[in-house]
Amino acid sequence: MKNYIILFFSLFILASCEQNNSNEINIYSKRHYQVDIKQYENFEKATGIKVNVIKSSDDELLERLKNEGKNSPADLFVTVDAGKLQKGVQMGLFQKIKSDIIDSNVSNDLKDINGFWIPITYRARLLVYSNERVDKFDLSTYEDLANDKWRGRLLVRSSSNAYNQALMSSLYANLGEETVTNWSSDVVKNFARDPKGNDRDQVKAIAAGQGDIAIVNSYYIGLLLSSEKQSEVDAGKSVSVFFPNQGDGQRGTHINISGFAMTKNAPNKENAIKLLEYLTGVEAQNTYVNNSYEYPANPKVKPSDLVQSWGDFKRDKLDLNALGTFREKAIKVFDNTGWK
Numbered sequence: 001m002k003n004y005i006i007l008f009f010s011l012f013i014l015a016s017c018e019q020n021n022s023n024e025i026n027i028y029s030k031r032h033y034q035v036d037i038k039q040y041e042n043f044e045k046a047t048g049i050k051v052n053v054i055k056s057s058d059d060e061l062l063e064r065l066k067n068e069g070k071n072s073p074a075d076l077f078v079t080v081d082a083g084k085l086q087k088g089v090q091m092g093l094f095q096k097i098k099s100d101i102i103d104s105n106v107s108n109d110l111k112d113i114n115g116f117w118i119p120i121t122y123r124a125r126l127l128v129y130s131n132e133r134v135d136k137f138d139l140s141t142y143e144d145l146a147n148d149k150w151r152g153r154l155l156v157r158s159s160s161n162a163y164n165q166a167l168m169s170s171l172y173a174n175l176g177e178e179t180v181t182n183w184s185s186d187v188v189k190n191f192a193r194d195p196k197g198n199d200r201d202q203v204k205a206i207a208a209g210q211g212d213i214a215i216v217n218s219y220y221i222g223l224l225l226s227s228e229k230q231s232e233v234d235a236g237k238s239v240s241v242f243f244p245n246q247g248d249g250q251r252g253t254h255i256n257i258s259g260f261a262m263t264k265n266a267p268n269k270e271n272a273i274k275l276l277e278y279l280t281g282v283e284a285q286n287t288y289v290n291n292s293y294e295y296p297a298n299p300k301v302k303p304s305d306l307v308q309s310w311g312d313f314k315r316d317k318l319d320l321n322a323l324g325t326f327r328e329k330a331i332k333v334f335d336n337t338g339w340k
Contacts, residue, residue, distance in 0.1 A: 024050045025271045028061040030079040031258060035291035042287070043278050049271050058084040058162070065093045065263060075266040076275070078120075080258045081162045083169060085117040086324025094261040099273050105280035107299045109317050110257060119257035120279050121294035124218040124313065125167050126253055128203060128239040133212045139242045141250065142171065145215075146186035154187065155202040155211035158195040159334035163217055163256065166323045168330035170254045173322040177329065184337040195340050200224060200232070207238040214239075222293025222306050243313035252314035256323060258294065 029036070032055065040051035056064075058079050065072055065088070077094070079085060088094050096115040103111075110119045127139060138149070145154060157164060171180045192211030202214035203224060224236030243253045260279075266272055278284055285301040288294055295303050302308060333339075 022268050022271065023048060024052060025075050025268050025275055026073045027051060027053045027076045027078060028065065028074045028263075029053050029055050029077075030058045030061065030081075030084070031055075033292050035288055038291065039279060039284055039287060042284070043275055046278070047274060049274065051275065058087075062088050062091060062093060066091060070265045072263060072265055073267065074263045075268045075272040076260050076262055078258065078260045080256070081166055081323065082112075082117075082119075082257050082259060082320035083166050083323035083327050084162065085112070085259055085261050086321045087327070088261055089114070089116045089321075090324070093264055095264050095266070097260075097262050097273070097276065099277055101277040102273075102280050105277070105300075106297050109315075110297050110320070112259075112321065113319060114321070117259045117261040118276060118280065119259040119297040120285075121288050121292070121297055122255050122257045122315075123294050124243060124253045124255050124315065125163060125215060126218055127213055127242040127244055128206065128216055128221065129213045129242060130206050131238060131240055136240065136242060139213070139244070140247070141245045142167075142254070143175075143183060144244075145190065145213075146183045148186075148190070150190040150213065152190065152192055153212040154190040155192050155205050155214040156195050157197060157199065157202065159331070159339040163199070164215070165327055165330055165334075166256045167215070167254050168333060169323045169326040170316060170318055172326045172330050172333065173318055174251060174316070177333075181333050181337060184333050184339055188338050200235075203239055204232075204235045207235040218295070218307070218310075219293040222304065225306060226293070241310045243311075245316070246314055250314075251318070252316040254318075255295075255315045255320075257297070257320060 044050055061077060065074060065077065077088060094116045097118055102118055106118060110122060129136065129139060199216040199220040202216055205211050206214055221236055221241060224232045227233055245251055245253055260276055262272055280298055282298060282300055285296040285298040289296050289301060289304045293304055293307055
């Protein structure tokens with residue numbers, strides 16, 4: 001009987017070790033970029049740890065995590081919006097990430113002050129303008145987009161887009177409800193057309209003469225200019241980049257991050273930490289900037305040559321969790337001001 005007990009506990013310990021030494025990581029991902037495939041393949045080659053990815057929308061993945069509870073196979077959740085990361089925190093779906101390596105790899109002003117998520121890249125939500133029809137000296141701030149000199153000239157995607165919701169959340173946090181509501185009402189009057197399409201489409205519309213300025217994410221300009229389609233390259237060349245709110249005493253250009261959170265019940269926690277340490281390291285950060293034209297979260301890494309050609313810019317130092325905290329209020333502003 002004693003030998004059976006010893007055998008049982010030996011098998012139990014062996015099974016536990018096998019589970020804790022799993023050779024995989026499971027990721028729930030909103031990101032849809034080719035560079036991610038390359039990153040995960042490089043990590044697997046370097047460590048032997050296989051990365052499995054399930055893709056869907058933010059809200060669907062967060063709801064899945066909630067429903068799966070302790071039985072969830074997911075180790076990491078990655079998205080392109082700090083607001084959705086904050087939503088997951090509020091839902092109690094994540095645990096704090098603790099790693100001195102990650103902490104030293106990431107710029108302080110990009111970090112979650114509560115430690116529940118970490119950035120891997122960031123982007124600016126900036127303005128692009130027609131090289132033929134706009135003088136850059138007429139551009140200044142997001143607030144100036146409400147000026148009637150832009151009547152019928154502004155292009156932007158719909159209010160249901162997470163990037164626009166994050167921008168409105170930042171404006172709400174910085175300016176307050178009354179100011180941002182008045183701003184949005186006047187901006188809607190300046191639309192060249194009803195909001196539609198993605199950020200690339202806004203640039204293409206400028207190239208086609210349908211509008212003169214647009215609100216877009218910075219990396220889309222890099223993707224257009226590096227495209228294999230000549231029509232996209234031509235569209236990218238038809239515009240120039242402008243960073244709003246750069247003057248003395250101004251807060252800087254709105255940014256958002258792509259970031260990871262570790263799930264509350266991550267079954268492969270040690271492997272997940274290794275991946276995050278790798279992705280925030282110099283090698284992987286260079287892979288990001290040279291393939292997706294995002295800005296690096298690691299201050300030791302420079303943006304791609306193309307992105308550097310746009311110049312440095314002052315970024316808004318707003319706590320990025322505000323992009324989630326003010327999200328519902330931002331959506332109400334959209335609804336109340338007719339931003340479709």
